[in-house]
Amino acid sequence: MSDQPFWADEGYSARPRRVTGGIQINSTRGSVARTWWSARFIAVLEGLGVGGRLSRGRSYARAGQIVSLELDAGAVVALVQGSRPTPYKTRIGVPTWGKEEWGRAEQALADDAWYTATLLAGGMPPEIEELFAGLGLALFPAEQRDLSMDCTCPDFAVPCKHLAAVFYVLAERFDADPFEVLALRGRDRETLLANLRTRRGVTAAAAEPAAPGEGTPPLADTLDRFFSAGPSLDDAGRFAPAVTSPGALLDQVPELPVEIRGHRVTDLLRVAYHELHGYPQD
C-alpha cells in the first residue's frame, strides 16, 4: 500500500505515530494558504522543488502530527511526530529587523493608520510590502537563502516533510492573525501596538480601566441586603439588536465531515434558526 520506493529511508516505510491533541490544520483539501500573505510563505516552500515531500507534509499537517509550535522573533520551532517514538525538532529561521529598521517601519505604520486598521481587522493590505520595500525592508522571504531550515529527522532533503508540515501550520497561523508575520520579524503584536501608540503621540496607556465588577463579596458581608436583588437587575433588559440574519452563526462554523442523506448539517440546522427567527420576542 506504500507509495514509497523500496530504497526509501526506513523513516518512510512505517506509518507516523498518531498524536493526540496535535496541531491540525483546518484545510481539508486543496491549497492551504487562504490569504495572500500566507501564500507568500508557501510560495517559497513550493518553489524549492521537493514535490512529494510537500504533499506528505500537508498530510502530516492535516493529520495533526505537529505536537507543538512556537513562533518567536526570528524563528519558528516545532516538534513533529514522525514514525519514531521521539518527535523531530524542526526550526525555521528568519532574519529579524534591527532596532533602527523597526523604528523606520513603526514610524511608517504610525503615519498611516490604514495599515494598522486593516491588520487589526484581520487583514493585511498588499501595499504593506511596498511600504517596507521603500524603507529597504523585505517582509517576506523571497527564496531559500532568506530562510534557514533544520530538522532532526534522518531525511537528507531540505525541506523534509516535517518542515513542510510546519510551513502549512504556520500558513494557517498567518491566515488567522497577520500580526504573526510581523512578530516573526521581531515585533510581537502587543509591543508593536504599544510602540505605535507612542509614535502616535500618546504615552503608553495611562491606566487600564479596572476590571469591572469582579470579586464577589463573601456572603457574610451581604447581610444587610441578603434578601434583595442588586440594583443592576434593572439593566438586565438590554439586548443586542436583532440585526444578524437568522443562522448567521452557521456561516461561521466549519462544516461537519458527515452529511445526512446528501444534506449538509448546517443547512439542516438553518431551518431551526429560521423558525426561531419568526418567533415573537417577549
Place this chain on the structure above:
Amino acid sequence: MLWAEDGSRPSTTSRRSLRSARPHPFALPASALAGVHPGKQTMLTMLLPSRSSGPVDSPELVRVTPAARRSGELSLSPWSVPGVVVDPAELEDPAEDVRYGAAVPHRRAVARCAGVLASRGRVRPTLGHVGGRPEARWRPIVQGLDAVTRRALVEGLPPVARAEQRRGGDVAGRDPATLVDAALSTLTDAAVREQLGRADVPLDLVPRRRGRAPRSLPATEAWLGALTSADARFDAPEREISELAAALGAWDEVGTEETGPGRALFRLVEMRTLHDPADPAADEADQTGDGTRWVLEFQLQSTDDPSLILPADAVWAGNADRLIVSAQELLLAELGRAALVYPMLSSALRQARPAYVDLDVASAHSFLTEDASALVAAGFGVQLPAGWNGTRPIGLRLSTSSTPAPGVILRGGLGREELAQFRWAIAVGDQELGEEEIAELVAAKAPLVRVRGQWVSVDADALAKGLEFLKRERRRAAPPTAAELLAIAQGRGPETPLPITAVAARGWVGDLLEGTAERTLTPLDPPPGFLATLRPYQQRGLSWLAFLSSLGLGACLADDMGLGKTVQMLALEAHERAGTAPGPTLILCPMSLVGTWQREAARFAPMLRVHAHHGIGRPLGEALRQLLTGTDIVVTTYGTAARDIEELESLPWHRLVLDEAQAIKNSQAAPSKAARRITAGHRIALTGTPMENRLAELWSVMDFLNPGVLGAPERFRQRFAVPIERHRSDDAADELRRITRPYLLRRVKTDPTVIDDLPEKIEIRQEYRLTREQASLYRTVVDDMMEKIEDSQGIARRGNVLAAMAKLKQVCNHPAQLLHDGSPIGRRSGKVTRLEEILGEIVAEGDKVLCFTQFTEFAAMLVPHLSARFDQEVLYLHGGTPKKKRDEMVARFQSPDGPSIFLLSLKAGGTGLTLTAANHVVHLDRWWNPAVENQATDRAFRIGQHRNVQVRKFCCPGTVEERIDTLIESKKALSDMVISDGEDWLGNLGTGELREVFALGAEAVDDE
C-alpha cells in the same frame, strides 16, 4: 430549588449545635411546599443571616403573631432547610397567598434573557455528556449588549440565591457567575425547544429516510434529532460520538471571542464652510449650496454604556483609555472592519489620526440611502443629521375632503360636489411643494436637497414624471369612483411615478378608510309599511349598507349571530324600493334558510314580493323572466344557483346577496364559482363568521364583494396568510384590517352599544332539513300509522294518534331513535348536523348553552356524541339523576370554567333550576306547550342573567313540526289561547286533518 418560610411557625429554636446545621425553625415543610409548587422534595443546607436564637425573617415574611424584637449580633449560620426542586415554568405561574423572594423575579429575568437569546438565534448547538450519556444541547451565545445583560444578572443576584452551603465550613457562598451561567444555559436550551415545539408543524431537522431506520442511528443524525426532541439524550456508537465531538469543537469557539467593549459610530454632520462672505471667489467647500459641507465623523461608543460616545480625536489624545480598554486599537480595528463594508473610508484612514471623512453631495446621498444601512447591518452605529428622516421621502400626497358622511347618496360614482377636494400633490411628509419648487428640484439634478429644512433624496427623473402625473390628473375628466379612491388611498391603485407617502382624507372618505362610517352616518328609518322596529344599531347597519350600495362598494355585514342580519337586509331592500323600482335582488342561502327569508319578509316587509326559486318545477327561461318583472326578491339555494347558473347569470339583477357567505369560503368550489358568475349592480355578503378557519376564506368573501381588493390569491398568501397564520405578524394583520375595514361591518353581542339596544330574549325558529333516510322513514311511519288510526276507534284511536306523533318526532330527531337499534349517529340526521353547527359557534364564542329534549333516549345518544365532537364534558340531567348529583352538576355548569353544554330532559330540567351561566337555550324537539317551553327557557333567563338570551326552537319545514308550530302560532294570534296540555288535543282531529298535519312536504328534504 424553592424553599419558603411559614409565618405561623415559631421564629426561634432552642436547639443548639455548634458544628452541624440546625433545622430551620420556621421553614415550610417540603410536603406543604410541594402542594403549592409541585416538585421533587429535598433538603439542603443554607447560610442565612441569624442571631443566636435563630435565623432572621426575610422581608417578605408576614407573621401571624408579630415576633418579639430580637437582639444580638447578626451573623451567618448554616440551617438545614427543606425545599422542592421545581420546573422553571412553575415560577411563571405564581400562586396566590404566597410572597416570593427577590430570587424568583431574578430567575424570571434570566428566563426572559434566555427566551430573547433563543428567538434571536443567539444559540449554538452543542454536544455534551451527562452521566456518561451524550446529550444534544442548545447553549447561549452571549456577546455585546447581551453580555451587559448577563453581567447585570450576575451582579443583581440576591445573596440569598447563592447561600447554599455545599461543604461544611464553606462560608463564602456560591459564585454568582457560575449560578447565572448554569441557569442561563439550561433555560436557553429549554427556550429553544419550546419555541421550535410551537411551530405549526413539529420541526424535524433530520431529512426523511427511505425505508426502515437502522437499529442504531449514525451519531450526527441522532444528535440532530435530539436537538429538537423533548429528550436531549441520544445514543450512538462511541467512536462516532467522539468524532462528532471533535468536529463540533470548532463550533464551540464561535461567538466566544470578546467583541470588545465598544464599537465605531459614524456620525454624518453638516459643517459650516466658514467661507468669508467678502471673498468674491466661489466657496469651494460648499457642498450643500447653503454654505455647509458634509462630514462623516468617527466616534467610539461603549458597549457597556451606549450613552458613552467618544470622538476619534479624544481617542487619539488618549482620553478614552480610562473608559474603554485599548480604545485606540479598538477604534482602528473597527475602522478597518468598517472599511470592508464601506470602502470610502479607506482613503480617510491614510493618516496618523483619522477622525473624519469629507463627503461630497453624491457620497452623502449614497451614505444616507445605502451605506448607512450596510454599516448598521454590520454592527456599527450610525447617526444621521437632524431633519433626515428616511421614512419620509419625497412622494405623492393625496388629499380628499368630502362632506361629513351623508345620509345616503343614491348615485354610482362620486359627483364633483361630494369630492370637490380630490387632489394630488407632491410633498415631503405633510408639506406640499409648489409646482415652481418642484421644477427647481428637477432642474437642479442634485440627488440630495434641502426642502423646507429637511434633507431629502431626490430622483430627478421620477420627480419630473411626478409633475407630469399631477398635470395629467388635473385634466382628468371623470372623478374617480369610490372604489378607485379607496384603492388609491390604500396603496392598491394603479402605479404612480412616485410613492404615495401621505393620504389626507377628511369627511366620509376618511370615515370609510378608518372604518368609522357606521358611526358617523345618519341612522336611517325603515320606510313606512316596514313592520319591524329596528334597534338603533340595526338602523346604523341599514344606513351603512345603503351608503356602500350607493357608492357601488361590496359590503360584508358580519354581525354576530342573533343580531338580525336578515332584518337589516330586508329593511335595505324595502328602503330602496320605496318610490323606485331597481329590479330584483337575488339572495343565495343554504337550503335551511330559504323558508326563513320568505317568512321574515312576509312578516316584516309584506310589500316585498318574494319568490323562492328552488325545488322541482321551478320556473325557468321565459317563465322566470316573466315572473321577475313582478318580483322584488328571489331566494335560492347555493346548490340550485350552481345548477341554474346559465339562467341566472343572464338576468339583470339589482343586487346579489350571499347569506351565510362562508359557503363560498372555498373559492374553487361550485357555489363560489356560481356566485362569481352572476352579475349584479351591487354585492352583499352576510355572515356571522367572516373567517371560520383560514384567511383564505376571508379572501374569497372579500374578493367576491370587491374583485381584486386583496390581490391575487398567491400574493395574498405571501403578504398576509403566511405572515399572520405562521408568524403571527401584527404588522400584516394591521395591514389586512386596514384594507378590509371600509367594506366590513361587524358588531358583536358583547359590544356595549349593541347590548343596550337588544331585547332581553331573542326567539329564533331554527330550521333544518331531513336527510333522505329520515324522509323515507317518515313516510313509512305516516303510511303505517294512518292505517292503524283509520282502523281504530275511541281510546285506541287516540292512543294511535299520539303514538304516531311520538314516532314522527323521533324520526325528526334521529333515525336511530325510532329504530331503537343503537346504530351510529353519523350524518344521518339533519337536526343533529344543524345542532352541531350551532353548538360549534356557541362554544367558539365561549358561551354556554342549555339543550332541552323530551326524549331521554335521544339525550343519551347525544351525550357521548357531542362530548367527542367538542372534546369536552357534556352534562346531562334527567329524571333519574339523584338530587346530590343534580346540585353538583348545576354548580359546575355555573362556574366559569365548567362545561359549556348542558343537556336536560324537559320534564326533569324544566323547573326549579337556576342555570344563568347559559345565554343560549335550544329546544331540540317540541312539546307544543309554550308554557312548558318558557318554563324551561327561564332556567337561563331569570334573575342573575346579565346577558341577552337566545332561544332556538328546532323546526323542520314540511313536517309535523312545522304544521303544529304554525297552528299554534295562528291560534295564539287569534285568541291568545293557552293550549292546555301538550298534544292531547291532537287526538280529536279528524282523519283528513291528521293526514294534512302528518304529510311530508317536498321542502322537508335537503336537496343539496
